[in-house]
Amino acid sequence: MSASGSKYKLSKDTADLKYTDILPICPEGLPATREFLLKVVEILLDYIKDESNREEKILDFHHPADMRSLLSLEIPDKGVTLQQLVDDCAVTLKYQVKTGHPRFFNQLSCGLDLVSMAGEWLTATANTNMFTYEIAPVFILMESVILEKMRDIIGWKDGDSILAPGGSISNLYAFLAARHKMFPGYKKNGLHSIKGHLVMFTSDQCHYSVRSCAAVCGLGTDNCVEVPSDKRGRMIPAELERLVIERKSRGDVPFFVNCTSGTTVLGAFDPINEIVDICQKYKLWCHVDAAWGGGLLFSKKYRHPRLSGIERVDSVTWNPHKLMGTLLQCSTVHFKEPGLLISCNQMSAEYLFMQDKLYDVQYDTGDKVIQCGRHNDIFKLWLQWRAKGDEGFEKLMDRLMELSEYMVARIKSMPDKYYLLLEPECVNVSFWYIPTRLRSMQHSTEREAILGKITPVLKGRMMQAGTLMIGYQPEKDTPNFFRNIISSAAVTESDIDFLLAELDRLGHDL
Numbered sequence: 001m002s003a004s005g006s007k008y009k010l011s012k013d014t015a016d017l018k019y020t021d022i023l024p025i026c027p028e029g030l031p032a033t034r035e036f037l038l039k040v041v042e043i044l045l046d047y048i049k050d051e052s053n054r055e056e057k058i059l060d061f062h063h064p065a066d067m068r069s070l071l072s073l074e075i076p077d078k079g080v081t082l083q084q085l086v087d088d089c090a091v092t093l094k095y096q097v098k099t100g101h102p103r104f105f106n107q108l109s110c111g112l113d114l115v116s117m118a119g120e121w122l123t124a125t126a127n128t129n130m131f132t133y134e135i136a137p138v139f140i141l142m143e144s145v146i147l148e149k150m151r152d153i154i155g156w157k158d159g160d161s162i163l164a165p166g167g168s169i170s171n172l173y174a175f176l177a178a179r180h181k182m183f184p185g186y187k188k189n190g191l192h193s194i195k196g197h198l199v200m201f202t203s204d205q206c207h208y209s210v211r212s213c214a215a216v217c218g219l220g221t222d223n224c225v226e227v228p229s230d231k232r233g234r235m236i237p238a239e240l241e242r243l244v245i246e247r248k249s250r251g252d253v254p255f256f257v258n259c260t261s262g263t264t265v266l267g268a269f270d271p272i273n274e275i276v277d278i279c280q281k282y283k284l285w286c287h288v289d290a291a292w293g294g295g296l297l298f299s300k301k302y303r304h305p306r307l308s309g310i311e312r313v314d315s316v317t318w319n320p321h322k323l324m325g326t327l328l329q330c331s332t333v334h335f336k337e338p339g340l341l342i343s344c345n346q347m348s349a350e351y352l353f354m355q356d357k358l359y360d361v362q363y364d365t366g367d368k369v370i371q372c373g374r375h376n377d378i379f380k381l382w383l384q385w386r387a388k389g390d391e392g393f394e395k396l397m398d399r400l401m402e403l404s405e406y407m408v409a410r411i412k413s414m415p416d417k418y419y420l421l422l423e424p425e426c427v428n429v430s431f432w433y434i435p436t437r438l439r440s441m442q443h444s445t446e447r448e449a450i451l452g453k454i455t456p457v458l459k460g461r462m463m464q465a466g467t468l469m470i471g472y473q474p475e476k477d478t479p480n481f482f483r484n485i486i487s488s489a490a491v492t493e494s495d496i497d498f499l500l501a502e503l504d505r506l507g508h509d510l
């Protein structure tokens with residue numbers, strides 16, 4: 001990437017040095033190492049400053065071919081200088097979408113929690129692997145403390161948990177543990193040990209990773225049964241029971257029900273208690289995918305009725321990297337029954353998990369997972385939680401919900417310009433923007449179809465303007481609509497006012 005005109009200049013003595021002139025290769029290289037790293041930190045701090053500035057754009061959009069020509073991404077034969085590396089860092093961030101900008105409402109993970117980020121910096125520096133206590137003693141203990149605390153918040157005094165690379169993999173862990181619990185012979189003997197077809201159930205609003213479990217684990221997606229949801233996106237328990245009975249009568253083997261707490265698009269909460277009753281009646285494993293809505297467990301105001309009954313289920317996915325604002329990635333999966341994870345996944349690699357080590361080998365958590373190397377995702381969460389305390393997370397959850405309620409009220413106050421699809425249960429606000437020419441038209445499927453075509457065009461205008469980012473999608477028979485997410489602590493009421501006004505500015509003539 002271009003070195004000319006860099007605002008981040010290293011001193012003359014350092015600029016032309018190479019990686020061989022700094023630590024760890026050059027023992028005398030500490031001064032140059034320090035200067036190089038401080039310059040990179042300066043770039044990062046400027047990025048954070050710009051990202052917090054509402055006058056700055058969220059993105060500088062270019063189509064891929066144009067972006068490619070703005071960058072020099074090729075790897076040279078001979079390595080570049082430290083000055084060039086500094087410039088590369090600066091250019092990289094110049095074109096990055098500022099996901100921590102207060103007007104970025106595009107994804108479930110928005111915002112930049114600076115304490116969690118400090119944790120991530122430390123984590124990168126420690127650069128360790130999370131499979132054994134031997135090489136990550138402090139981090140392994142932090143993991144144990146935090147996961148126990150999360151289980152306690154769910155309502156379990158015992159159990160086991162692990163951090164996984166994302167909610168999708170957390171859901172996969174739940175699936176694997178459920179199958180292991182019900183069919184312990186599967187681990188050794190594989191598919192032959194199960195007579196009949198395993199079938200799992202989930203609502204038609206679930207995250208696609210649940211269906212992916214069926215594909216990855218040999219059930220086939222036809223055996224991931226979609227249970228219809230109601231108008232607000234919540235699984236209909238009577239439909240679940242009907243489908244379980246239907247599949248049983250065909251000779252299939254129902255074994256797993258996924259219940260979503262905070263669906264990806266609508267933010268709906270499936271009724272856990274009613275679903276657990278059905279699971280208990282038919283002896284099915286009940287998993288809650290609270291990857292998105294799990295953060296609301298902190299809130300006395302919003303936990304019930306949304307997550308009522310969560311303590312009755314067998315396993316829970318809960319992603320701190322979504323509502324709680326922990327830096328990507330940070331996902332956890334929890335099991336009510338202790339010992340199941342290790343029994344399910346243990347391979348006892350002799351070179352790593354020796355039983356005759358100096359210390360209590362229960363802390364070698366690596367044998368509980370299907371990965372070998374595991375990234376350290378705990379320190380950024382531990383540090384963030386230390387800063388906030390339980391109270392800080394509760395306040396954050398209440399604030400995000402309050403802002404979403406504010407947005408809903410503002411949308412309702414301007415029915416000519418905005419159409420709310422449903423009363424949200426989470427911070428997902430689903431709506432259409434209505435341009436001038438459609439304001440006098442009666443709301444109908446015909447108008448919805450037109451709005452569904454306008455929505456992506458307006459999103460395109462947002463990206464070209466760089467002032468706002470909101471996600472959109474279709475849902476079942478509903479054409480494209482905006483799904484606004486408020487999961488960043490940086491957002492204020494005035495950002496929501498801006499959002500609504502900006503949509504009108506960009507889209508009134510569509």
Ligand SMILES: Cc1ncc(COP(=O)(O)O)c(C=O)c1O
Nearest residue numbers: 166167168207262264289291292
């Ligand atoms: C409800 C739900 N479950 C699981 C996931 C997957 O999480 P991840 O993106 O961390 O794999 C998502 C992602 O949006 C989600 O919304």
